[in-house]
Amino acid sequence: MILPPEVVYQVLSYQFYDLMANDQPSNPEKFHSNLRIFLRSNLTVNKTFYHICRVLVYRYLNFTSAKGFYKLLERLRGSPEVLPYVQVADFQELTSIGLGRSSEMNKNIKNLTNETLWEFLRLTRGSLREFLASEHIQGDLDERIIHFLLKPGTVLSVVDFCGSSKDDFTTTFTSAVKQLYDNEEPVDYNYQITSLGLNDCTAIASKTLGKLLRTLPELQKLDLAHTSIDDxxxxxxxxxxxxxTHLSLSMCSQLTPRGLLEFFSYHRAVADEDNISTLQWLNLQVHPHSSSWTDVQLMFLLKKLCRYGHNKTLQYLNVGGMPLHFSDDLTAVRYTHYWHCQDTLHFIKLNFRQLKSLSLKDNNITIPKLKHFLSPLENSEAPCQRLKYLNIVNNAYINKWTIQDPALLSDSEHLCALELSFNPWQQIEASNSRHEIKYRVSDKKSLIQDYSSAREVKWKCYIGAAYGRRYWLYKTDEFLNRDDIETKGYLTSYDARGNKIIEIVKQPDFLKFAQTKIMLGCGIVQQSRVRRNLTYRDLKAPVSQFLNRNKTLATKPGIAPPLQSPIRPPGGWRLIDNGNTESEIDLGESPDPHIVPSPIAVPVPVPLSAPAPPLMPAAPDSRNGLYWDRSIPNFQESLHPVETDSEYLNDPELQRRRSRLSLFGGNLEASCFTARQQPPGSGFFSSVVDQGSLDPLVKDKEGRLLNNLPEEYRLHLEVVAEYTVFGCVERGMYRYYSLKT
Incomplete structure (x- = not known):
C-alpha cells in the first residue's frame, strides 16, 4: 500500500524533530551529526522520502563554520527548486576562530563575507522568515545587508543581532537606519517584522534605537536587554x-525607575486596555549595586501591571535586583484590579496566578517567607498558582543546611527547579556521589501517616558547561526532567545484529524557564503551529505541504506575500453625535455613503488604511465624531467565514483524492486507504489541532486539570502550551545567550 505523501510527511517530521532535539554529542556539531543520521535513514528510500527530506532539511539552516556556509550557498546556486523551502538562517553557533585560524585568515578565504552573505539573502528573499545573527558575523554585516533586513518588502519576521557591539557594526547599523528615513520621516513602515533582538548591542545610540522602533509598529517580541536606551x-x-507580548529591558543602565514607571503607567504599548495582547514575558532585571529602585517603586510597578491586565497573562517575570518589602501583616483587601497587601511576595502570590517562572535574584528572603510563598493558599477565591521555576541566587538565607530542608522543596506541588548560588549548590553536590536530595511525601493528608507507602521525590544538581556560572537544583520525573541525563548518551549500545542504537538524550525541560533572553524564533523543534502562525502571521497558510487549497498537487509550498498594511484590530466604525447617541456604521449595505444607517445595522470592518466614510451633514450647533470602536465584535468572519483547517482536512472529496495522489503525479495508482470522516471541530484530536490551546483540553470549567488523561499525554499538552510563550532552548550559542549570566 502506498501511503499518501501527507502521512509520510508527518511521520518523517516526528522523526526529524526527535533527532534534532537530541542533546548528544555535546559539541557544536551535534546539529549536523543528528542530521546525517536522519538523512542516511530516509533519503534513499524512494522519491517521496527524498522530496520530504529536502523540505525538512532546507527549512532550518544552521551554520557552524564559514566553510559550511559557502558549501550550502553553492548548493543553493545549483538547486533553485529548494529555495522556497528555506525559512531560517541561524548563525548563532558560527565561530570565526577554529582549527588554528584567526578571523583575519577567514576573511582572506572568502567563504563568509558581505558579498556571499548578500548573495544568500538575494536567493532566499522570497521565503526567508528568520535571520539570527551573532557577534561572530557582525563584521560581515555591511550597510546594504542591514538595510535589506530592516526595510519593508520582504517576508522576514524575526531579526536578531544578538551580541553585536563593535564600533564598525554600530556605525554601519546607524547608517542603515538612516536610509529608512527621508527628512526625519519614515519612508515606509515594516508591518512584517514581529520579533526584534538587540540583546547586548551596547554601542548603538539610543536615538538610533528610537528611529528604528518607530518603523516597526507590529512588534510582538522586543529584546532591548543591555542596550543604551534611555527614558x-x-x-x-x-x-x-x-x-x-514579550519585552526585555534588563540591565539597561540608562533607564531610571521614574522612566520605567511612566512607561508602564501611560505608554499605550502596555497601558492601553484595547490592545490585542497583553504581556506574557517580562524581564526588568537590574544590577543591585548600581540601581536606585526602592521597594515602594516596585510595588507601584506591580500594581500598574495588574491595572492593565498583564498579571492575568504573565508567565515569566524577572525582577532580579529590585528590593522587596517584607511585612508580617498579610491581610489582603480586594480592589478593582488586584488584591492589595503590604508584603511584595504575598502580592505577587495573590495577583500573578499564571506565573511559571519568577526571578527574585539578589534578595535576602527568609526561609519562612519562601515557604509561605510556595505553599498553596487556603480558603482563597483565587486559583492555585503553578510556579515551576524560582531564581533565588545570592540569598544569604540559602545555605547547605536550609536548602536541604524537605519542607522547603515540597511546599509547592508544581515547582520543578530552583536556581541557587554556587556555595549551597556545591555543598549538595558534594554531600553524596549522586548529587541529589531524597525525601518521601505522602499523598494522604492525615495526622498519622505511613511513610513506607509514600512516594519518593528526588532533587538533583545540574550544571551546563555552556551556560556560564549558573547552578540548578531540579526535581526529577519520568518524562521531562530525567535523573539519568549525566550518564545517558556517553555509552554506545548495539543490537544483536551489530547495528548502533541511537539514544535520544534531551536536555532538561526546566531550562526553558531559566531564560534571560527572549527566544525570538520558532526553533527547529516545533512543538505546535501556534507559535509559528503568531510569529510569521500567514494570512492563509496551507494545511498541507503538497496539496493546494483548490485540491490540486502543489509544485512548491505556498508563500504568503509580505504585509503592506497593519493588522486590523477587531471592531467597527461608530458614530457619536452631540446628543450622546451612538450608531454603528454599515459600510457595505448603505447605497449612499452620506446617509447614516439605523443603529441596528451590522457594522462591517474596513482596513484602517481606508478613509473614513463621510459623515451626515450636521446642524451648525452639533459636532459628530466617527471612530473605530474595538468593543464591537468582528463581524467580517461571520459575514465571510474563512475555511478552517479542520474543515479542509475533513473534506471527503479531498480525502479520496489524497488517498490516490502520489507526490510527482496526479493520475497514479489507487489505494485502498480511506480516511474516516470526522465532523469539523469534534473529537479530542481535532480540538488540539484547531485551537492549539491547553485550556479547553485538559481543564474543566473551574480551571482544574482533568484526571482522565494519561500522565505522559497531559505533560505533552502542557509543554505544547508553554512552547508558545517560552519557545525552545535547543543548542549552541543561541542557548548560551539565553542562559548565560
Whole structure:
C-alpha cells in the first residue's frame, strides 16, 4: 500500500524533530551529526522520502563554520527548486576562530563575507522568515545587508543581532537606519517584522534605537536587554505596539525607575486596555549595586501591571535586583484590579496566578517567607498558582543546611527547579556521589501517616558547561526532567545484529524557564503551529505541504506575500453625535455613503488604511465624531467565514483524492486507504489541532486539570502550551545567550 505523501510527511517530521532535539554529542556539531543520521535513514528510500527530506532539511539552516556556509550557498546556486523551502538562517553557533585560524585568515578565504552573505539573502528573499545573527558575523554585516533586513518588502519576521557591539557594526547599523528615513520621516513602515533582538548591542545610540522602533509598529517580541536606551526614547519613540507580548529591558543602565514607571503607567504599548495582547514575558532585571529602585517603586510597578491586565497573562517575570518589602501583616483587601497587601511576595502570590517562572535574584528572603510563598493558599477565591521555576541566587538565607530542608522543596506541588548560588549548590553536590536530595511525601493528608507507602521525590544538581556560572537544583520525573541525563548518551549500545542504537538524550525541560533572553524564533523543534502562525502571521497558510487549497498537487509550498498594511484590530466604525447617541456604521449595505444607517445595522470592518466614510451633514450647533470602536465584535468572519483547517482536512472529496495522489503525479495508482470522516471541530484530536490551546483540553470549567488523561499525554499538552510563550532552548550559542549570566 502506498501511503499518501501527507502521512509520510508527518511521520518523517516526528522523526526529524526527535533527532534534532537530541542533546548528544555535546559539541557544536551535534546539529549536523543528528542530521546525517536522519538523512542516511530516509533519503534513499524512494522519491517521496527524498522530496520530504529536502523540505525538512532546507527549512532550518544552521551554520557552524564559514566553510559550511559557502558549501550550502553553492548548493543553493545549483538547486533553485529548494529555495522556497528555506525559512531560517541561524548563525548563532558560527565561530570565526577554529582549527588554528584567526578571523583575519577567514576573511582572506572568502567563504563568509558581505558579498556571499548578500548573495544568500538575494536567493532566499522570497521565503526567508528568520535571520539570527551573532557577534561572530557582525563584521560581515555591511550597510546594504542591514538595510535589506530592516526595510519593508520582504517576508522576514524575526531579526536578531544578538551580541553585536563593535564600533564598525554600530556605525554601519546607524547608517542603515538612516536610509529608512527621508527628512526625519519614515519612508515606509515594516508591518512584517514581529520579533526584534538587540540583546547586548551596547554601542548603538539610543536615538538610533528610537528611529528604528518607530518603523516597526507590529512588534510582538522586543529584546532591548543591555542596550543604551534611555527614558526619552522609551517613552517618546517606542510606537504603540498593540500586539506586544514579550519585552526585555534588563540591565539597561540608562533607564531610571521614574522612566520605567511612566512607561508602564501611560505608554499605550502596555497601558492601553484595547490592545490585542497583553504581556506574557517580562524581564526588568537590574544590577543591585548600581540601581536606585526602592521597594515602594516596585510595588507601584506591580500594581500598574495588574491595572492593565498583564498579571492575568504573565508567565515569566524577572525582577532580579529590585528590593522587596517584607511585612508580617498579610491581610489582603480586594480592589478593582488586584488584591492589595503590604508584603511584595504575598502580592505577587495573590495577583500573578499564571506565573511559571519568577526571578527574585539578589534578595535576602527568609526561609519562612519562601515557604509561605510556595505553599498553596487556603480558603482563597483565587486559583492555585503553578510556579515551576524560582531564581533565588545570592540569598544569604540559602545555605547547605536550609536548602536541604524537605519542607522547603515540597511546599509547592508544581515547582520543578530552583536556581541557587554556587556555595549551597556545591555543598549538595558534594554531600553524596549522586548529587541529589531524597525525601518521601505522602499523598494522604492525615495526622498519622505511613511513610513506607509514600512516594519518593528526588532533587538533583545540574550544571551546563555552556551556560556560564549558573547552578540548578531540579526535581526529577519520568518524562521531562530525567535523573539519568549525566550518564545517558556517553555509552554506545548495539543490537544483536551489530547495528548502533541511537539514544535520544534531551536536555532538561526546566531550562526553558531559566531564560534571560527572549527566544525570538520558532526553533527547529516545533512543538505546535501556534507559535509559528503568531510569529510569521500567514494570512492563509496551507494545511498541507503538497496539496493546494483548490485540491490540486502543489509544485512548491505556498508563500504568503509580505504585509503592506497593519493588522486590523477587531471592531467597527461608530458614530457619536452631540446628543450622546451612538450608531454603528454599515459600510457595505448603505447605497449612499452620506446617509447614516439605523443603529441596528451590522457594522462591517474596513482596513484602517481606508478613509473614513463621510459623515451626515450636521446642524451648525452639533459636532459628530466617527471612530473605530474595538468593543464591537468582528463581524467580517461571520459575514465571510474563512475555511478552517479542520474543515479542509475533513473534506471527503479531498480525502479520496489524497488517498490516490502520489507526490510527482496526479493520475497514479489507487489505494485502498480511506480516511474516516470526522465532523469539523469534534473529537479530542481535532480540538488540539484547531485551537492549539491547553485550556479547553485538559481543564474543566473551574480551571482544574482533568484526571482522565494519561500522565505522559497531559505533560505533552502542557509543554505544547508553554512552547508558545517560552519557545525552545535547543543548542549552541543561541542557548548560551539565553542562559548565560
Amino acid at each position: 526619552r526614547t522609551l517613552i517618546s519613540d517606542v510606537p504603540h505596539l498593540k500586539s506586544l
